[in-house]
Amino acid sequence: MKNPEIQVRRKPRQSRAKLTQEALQESFVRLLHERAAHDITIREITDLAGVGLGTFYEYFSKKEDLIALTIHRHVKNNAEDLKTYAQSLIKLSTYLSFQDYLQQIIHYQIKQIQAQQFLWAQTFLLERQISNIKSYRKSYEMMVQMWQSILAPFIEDTEQLQRTSLNVQRVCYGFVSQTLLVEREFGEWNILEKDILSTSKNLLLPQL
Incomplete structure (x- = not known):
């Protein structure tokens, strides 16, 4: 099912927050080279980005x-x-x-x-x-x-x-x-x- 729109919970106004969000995106792209997107878990993305699972949900509601x-x-x-x-x-x-x-x-x-x-x-x-x-x-x-x-x-x-x-x-x-x-x-x-x-x-x- 298609999502209605991109839903970002918190926009990264500070440089550190922006870097965190970019790190999550880069981690997803790196994992994408290994397997299909639907097989990649949020935990794997956060582990590779070096942040906690809670940090992911500060910015995104879902993968x-x-x-x-x-x-x-x-x-x-x-x-x-x-x-x-x-x-x-x-x-x-x-x-x-x-x-x-x-x-x-x-x-x-x-x-x-x-x-x-x-x-x-x-x-x-x-x-x-x-x-x-x-x-x-x-x-x-x-x-x-x-x-x-x-x-x-x-x-x-x-x-x-x-x-x-x-x-x-x-x-x-x-x-x-x-x-x-x-x-x-x-x-x-x-x-x-x-x-x-x-x-x-x-x-x-x-x-x-």
Whole structure:
């Protein structure tokens, strides 16, 4: 059964509390490399994080809340990383075409996902098992907004920017998520990247 939303009992306002919550998330991810999420116990997570069981319940009411927050943070960190990379491209290049710009960003994203392939495969799977439609839409909208920020230097028209950003997200997310859901140990990343770039070019360039 899907959870109605992420329920965090106490938000970590102090640095120590924030580190504790992050330690719980990191422990879950480490255990996830060993076995499926439903086989991981809260006790195992807290033991690995070096905190007591009571500490877990200060922040979360159940394991699924920790998983949902871990997914959200993973997606958010990826979005911030991609925006930083895009900004570096703008600063370092005196002239960069939209096509080259988008191609470099997609290449960077593919490489980042490939480097953490197992974690992304689990993220897409758990997203479907844990996240409800409200949480899913929130994460998806966050990624669309990320693309809007990235593409804004090349697209002035607001409506066109929104439509193009949505289509880029549809292409990238659809290709990668469906691939890793079907084949967790997928290896033909160069071919996948070419397919994404080809689809993006055919879908997006007529709009610009």
